[in-house]
Amino acid sequence: MNASDNRDAGAAWAFLAPTMALMTLFMLAPVLVALVVSLLKMDVISGHVQWAGLKNLDYLLEDEKFWAALRNTVRYVLVVVPAQTVLALGLACLLNGKVRFRRGFVTLLFLPTLTSSAAMTMIFMWLFNNNGLVTQYLQVHWGVTVRFLSDPAWALPVIMLMNVFSTVPLFMVVFLAGLQDIPAALYEAIELDGAGPLRKHWEISVPQLMPILFYVVTMGLIGCFQVFDQAFIVSGGDGGPENSTLTFTLLIYHFAFKTYNTMGLACMLALVLMLIIVAATALVNRFFKADGVNR
Amino acid sequence: MTAVALRGVQVERGGTRILRDVDLDLPAGAFCVFVGPSGCGKSTLLRLIAGLDDDHEGEIAIDGRSMAGVPPAKRQVAMVFQGYALYPHMTVRQNMAFALRRAGLAAADIDARIAHAARILELEDLLQRKPAALSGGQRQRVAIGRAIVKKPKVFLFDEPLSNLDAGLRVQTRVEIAKLHRDLGSASMLYVTHDQVEAMTLADRIVLLRPIINSPAEGSIVQVGKPMDLYHRPANLFAARFIGTPSMNLIECRVSSLGDEGVTVELQDRSLLARVSAAGLGIGDSVTLGVRPEHVRVAGDADASRRLEARVTHIESLGEHTLLYTVLPGVTGQPAMLVKTTNECAIGVSDRVPLSVAPGVLHVFDRHGLAQARMT
Amino acid sequence: MKKPGWSAAAVHAFLIAYSLLTLVPFVWAILTSLKTTRELAEATQLLPVAFNLEAYRTILASDFKTWFFNSMFVALVVTLLGVVSNSLAGYALARLRFKGSGPVFGLMLLMVMVPTQVTMIPAFLVVANLGLADTHSSLILTSIVSIASIFMMRQFFVSFPAELEEAARLDGCGTFEVFVRIVLPLAAPALATQAIFVFMSVWNEFMKPLLYIASLDKYLLTQGLNAAAKQYEKSAAWNITMAGSIISVLPILALYIVLNKYFIRLSDRAGGSW
Numbered sequence: 023m024n025a026s027d028n029r030d031a032g033a034a035w036a037f038l039a040p041t042m043a044l045m046t047l048f049m050l051a052p053v054l055v056a057l058v059v060s061l062l063k064m065d066v067i068s069g070h071v072q073w074a075g076l077k078n079l080d081y082l083l084e085d086e087k088f089w090a091a092l093r094n095t096v097r098y099v100l101v102v103v104p105a106q107t108v109l110a111l112g113l114a115c116l117l118n119g120k121v122r123f124r125r126g127f128v129t130l131l132f133l134p135t136l137t138s139s140a141a142m143t144m145i146f147m148w149l150f151n152n153n154g155l156v157t158q159y160l161q162v163h164w165g166v167t168v169r170f171l172s173d174p175a176w177a178l179p180v181i182m183l184m185n186v187f188s189t190v191p192l193f194m195v196v197f198l199a200g201l202q203d204i205p206a207a208l209y210e211a212i213e214l215d216g217a218g219p220l221r222k223h224w225e226i227s228v229p230q231l232m233p234i235l236f237y238v239v240t241m242g243l244i245g246c247f248q249v250f251d252q253a254f255i256v257s258g259g260d261g262g263p264e265n266s267t268l269t270f271t272l273l274i275y276h277f278a279f280k281t282y283n284t285m286g287l288a289c290m291l292a293l294v295l296m297l298i299i300v301a302a303t304a305l306v307n308r309f310f311k312a313d314g315v316n317r
Numbered sequence: 318m319t320a321v322a323l324r325g326v327q328v329e330r331g332g333t334r335i336l337r338d339v340d341l342d343l344p345a346g347a348f349c350v351f352v353g354p355s356g357c358g359k360s361t362l363l364r365l366i367a368g369l370d371d372d373h374e375g376e377i378a379i380d381g382r383s384m385a386g387v388p389p390a391k392r393q394v395a396m397v398f399q400g401y402a403l404y405p406h407m408t409v410r411q412n413m414a415f416a417l418r419r420a421g422l423a424a425a426d427i428d429a430r431i432a433h434a435a436r437i438l439e440l441e442d443l444l445q446r447k448p449a450a451l452s453g454g455q456r457q458r459v460a461i462g463r464a465i466v467k468k469p470k471v472f473l474f475d476e477p478l479s480n481l482d483a484g485l486r487v488q489t490r491v492e493i494a495k496l497h498r499d500l501g502s503a504s505m506l507y508v509t510h511d512q513v514e515a516m517t518l519a520d521r522i523v524l525l526r527p528i529i530n531s532p533a534e535g536s537i538v539q540v541g542k543p544m545d546l547y548h549r550p551a552n553l554f555a556a557r558f559i560g561t562p563s564m565n566l567i568e569c570r571v572s573s574l575g576d577e578g579v580t581v582e583l584q585d586r587s588l589l590a591r592v593s594a595a596g597l598g599i600g601d602s603v604t605l606g607v608r609p610e611h612v613r614v615a616g617d618a619d620a621s622r623r624l625e626a627r628v629t630h631i632e633s634l635g636e637h638t639l640l641y642t643v644l645p646g647v648t649g650q651p652a653m654l655v656k657t658t659n660e661c662a663i664g665v666s667d668r669v670p671l672s673v674a675p676g677v678l679h680v681f682d683r684h685g686l687a688q689a690r691m692t
Numbered sequence: 693m694k695k696p697g698w699s700a701a702a703v704h705a706f707l708i709a710y711s712l713l714t715l716v717p718f719v720w721a722i723l724t725s726l727k728t729t730r731e732l733a734e735a736t737q738l739l740p741v742a743f744n745l746e747a748y749r750t751i752l753a754s755d756f757k758t759w760f761f762n763s764m765f766v767a768l769v770v771t772l773l774g775v776v777s778n779s780l781a782g783y784a785l786a787r788l789r790f791k792g793s794g795p796v797f798g799l800m801l802l803m804v805m806v807p808t809q810v811t812m813i814p815a816f817l818v819v820a821n822l823g824l825a826d827t828h829s830s831l832i833l834t835s836i837v838s839i840a841s842i843f844m845m846r847q848f849f850v851s852f853p854a855e856l857e858e859a860a861r862l863d864g865c866g867t868f869e870v871f872v873r874i875v876l877p878l879a880a881p882a883l884a885t886q887a888i889f890v891f892m893s894v895w896n897e898f899m900k901p902l903l904y905i906a907s908l909d910k911y912l913l914t915q916g917l918n919a920a921a922k923q924y925e926k927s928a929a930w931n932i933t934m935a936g937s938i939i940s941v942l943p944i945l946a947l948y949i950v951l952n953k954y955f956i957r958l959s960d961r962a963g964g965s966w
Contacts, residue, residue, distance in 0.1 A: 026789070027789060027790075028790050030787075030789045030790050030867060031791065031792075033866075034788040034789075034790040035790070036868075037781060037784035037788065037871075038780070038784050038792075038796065040773075040777040040836070041777050041780070041842065042796070044833060045799075045803065045839075048834045048837070049803050049806070049837065051818050052811045052815040052817070053806060053811060056810075056814035059814065066817075066820075116703050116706065116707060119703060120700060121707065127707055127711060130711050130714065131711060131714055132948070132955065133714060133715070133718060133945075136941065136944045136948055137941050137944075138895065138940060138941070139896065140913075140937075140940070141914075141917065141937035141938075141940045144933050144934070144936075144937045145717045145720075147921075148720075148721065148930050191714075248808070250809055250898075251898040251899060254898075254899075254918075255898075274810075275899075278816070279903075289814055292813060296810050299807055299810075300805070367862060368862075369858050388861075389862045390861065390863065390864035395862070396862055398855045398858070399855070401855075402853070402858065402859035404859075404874060405856075415860075415863050416863035419863055419865060419869075420864055463859075467863075
């Protein structure tokens with residue numbers, strides 16, 4: 023009956039009031055704002071607006087910085103997501119076995135995830151800058167001189183390393199929880215059939231973990247496409263050296279606050295990024311669902 | 318005086334009809350049991366009376382007052398839940414006092430009620446404990462105590478024994494029956510799927526059936542005293558549900574009708590059943606029913622009572638023996654169970670004579686409805 | 693026959709190696725923070741000559757202290773208000789019957805798919821238009837709603853024994869009372885997990901304060917650390933920067949040591965229970 027479908031309406035809306043108010047203001051409205059502003063030429067300081075329409079999109083596509091950001095971000099995603107997924111999975115599989123002090127290991131390994139990106143970036147910058155421990159070690163023991171943070175070829179890889187280092191523990195714990203749910207009997211059965219450790223995990227762990235794998239890859243993807251903090255801090259905000267650390271979000275930031283009259287570009291770029299993320303997620307989704315059915 | 322009255326109650330959930338045409342008048346002070354297999358809607362009915370669900374058509378009245386729009390707390394009912402639903406973070410005393418404090422009763426009054434209930438249920442030593450520190454049986458008593466202190470017009474029990482192990486179940490059954498007597502005029506509504514609980518506890522049984530696959534039938538099969546349902550089941554469903562092991566049901570044909578009853582043909586013999594012949598014609602297909610405990614292992618001179626059976630399986634349970642037999646010449650029928658207390662030297666494959674008195678035979682017409690018993 | 697001895701040793705060896713690798717950056721940061729600036733410049737030894745707290749003293753005497761308290765203030769307020777508001781919302785979606793339930797849930801699902809970094813810039817425009825630029829209020833208001841938390845609480849409340857709530861209704865409790873007297877007290881683990889999740893995300897947040905806060909004295913710890921590092925980089929005073937970094941990790945570390953199991957639990961929940 024209609025009345026009883028709605029009987030808690032009063033209480034429900036009261037409970038939801040703060041959330042709905044804040045969500046509308048600071049989540050819904052911004053999306054709408056982005057849609058509108060992306061078609062404008064806007065000066066944030068004076069508030070002056072001018073219609074630009076899809077010219078903003080054209081401008082973006084002609085900007086070499088856009089393509090640099092695209093290249094960097096895609097490269098970043100293609101390296102970091104597989105790396106952190108595989109490493110997290112591997113560690114989780116190892117920890118799932120008969121390990122003494124498992125709690126201790128997990129507790130210890132979780133440290134990078136607890137640390138803020140800012141603090142972590144500082145520490146890594148100190149490790150990899152021209153006087154850094156790693157740089158010096160390479161010089162002294164291997165005779166190689168690499169100026170990591172000022173070399174366009176190395177700056178982004180350092181950030182990649184940093185991110186893998188930080189997020190692996192989080193996903194490792196997620197995988198571990200999933201592994202603990204797998205009945206031991208499955209592993210025992212396949213051992214009786216003569217499977218070694220690698221085969222065991224490939225045949226049992228991976229298929230059983232498919233939903234979690236899907237989640238980790240998707241979350242990893244979304245997170246990586248949005249990388250900002252480390253790129254900002256390492257490059258001092260400009261995306262250098264030579265645009266090698268310019269990521270999408272950093273470019274959005276530039277258009278929003280560093281250049282004149284380009285807030286519209288910032289919003290347009292944000293929407294483009296959103297579309298890319300949706301497309302990438304859909305791709306992963308398709309891949310996993312198809313695979314999931316077969317397995 | 319009627320404690321609970323239901324008129325034309327219909328319930329639909331997600332496009333499926335759960336309850337149809339429920340009309341009931343439950344007298345005050347009685348112990349009424351809603352019994353039926355899972356899916357018959359008995360718990361739903363209880364929850365409607367409690368007010369926990371109000372999505373239904375029809376009217377519900379408690380103590381003569383319509384319950385439309387009345388929230389659960391104002392209905393003067395108390396419920397003992399299947400999982401007891403004791404508040405884990407409160408002590409036993411706090412659990413029992415909770416509703417009374419909500420209602421604004423004076424502290425002295427609350428203490429008096431708790432003391433009284435604790436005495437009846439032997440909970441005095443447990444009042445300061447939390448539910449986690451109690452055994453299953455103790456938790457159940459606290460749940461009952463919580464209901465008692467509210468002094469409700471109607472007590473509602475939702476399958477309270479199903480979470481207890483077998484021995485405790487029997488013991489608690491007796492305690493609940495005793496409780497009903499001790500509390501004098503308390504009306505109790507009890508839901509269970511176990512027909513033994515229904516038979517032993519009820520003053521009145523309401524037998525319900527699932528209507529999911531029947532588009533037109535009402536939910537209520539039969540209402541009556543336990544012995545009424547036992548001796549005079551209204552239809553095949555009731556006949557099968559009440560009694561363990563359940564009634565033997567055999568299809569046969571009417572051979573003659575008369576003032577003494579209906580005669581059916583089975584195994585080339587004629588058996589007389591003392592039931593009304595109304596609505597039956599000679600040659601009609603009917604179902605003959607006889608309870609295993611009413612079949613005697615003995616010869617009988619009177620042919621209208623006699624059958625021949627061959628034993629296929631025997632289960633000896635000590636206080637009685639179950640004989641699984643087939644009736645030669647009668648094909649396509651389930652086994653004829655015979656419950657006998659004779660320590661008879663019967664073996665498998667033996668042929669045994671069975672006799673059935675006219676007074677213990679039931680006849681069900683082709684719609685499954687019982688023919689009225691004579692006398 | 694299995695070879696337990698050999699492979700178990702290899703596994704442990706690898707785990708120990710990886711753990712040490714994990715610790716290296718932090719240990720190195722701590723060691724650095726205990727050196728004097730001169731030691732750093734000379735860069736000869738790995739270990740500090742003596743445990744020198746000069747770096748810590750310097751940074752604590754600076755604006756750093758203010759930034760630390762700013763972060764603490766914002767994080768605590770958001771955690772408090774956020775846990776309340778998200779739990780209320782989660783409960784409404786899990787238990788209350790109202791027509792808007794489906795649409796609201798769908799809307800939240802949609803919002804969660806929108807990446808936060810992406811909407812942060814447009815959100816800044818909204819914040820600025822409301823006159824809230826450069827205030828802690830802007831950070832607080834924009835961080836209270838955590839849809840992940842709402843979903844987590846919703847999941848928890850869905851699995852909560854409904855019988856307890858029904859018993860409370862029969863005992864005379866209205867909806868709000870049922871929530872406050874019966875459900876919340878028994879939701880402590882979920883609330884703790886949510887609180888940690890929210891606190892940690894606010895504490896570690898970088899981009900949002902960078903966008904919303906312009907005044908130095910209002911900086912949060914993360915952006916302050918960045919600003920300080922830039923300044924100290926000029927004088928190569930990495931010991932001070934490392935000291936700052938270590939201090940910034942301490943509150944979360946303390947929380948982690950005390951409430952370890954809730955951190956792990958939140959990762960479980962993150963693993964796809966909604």
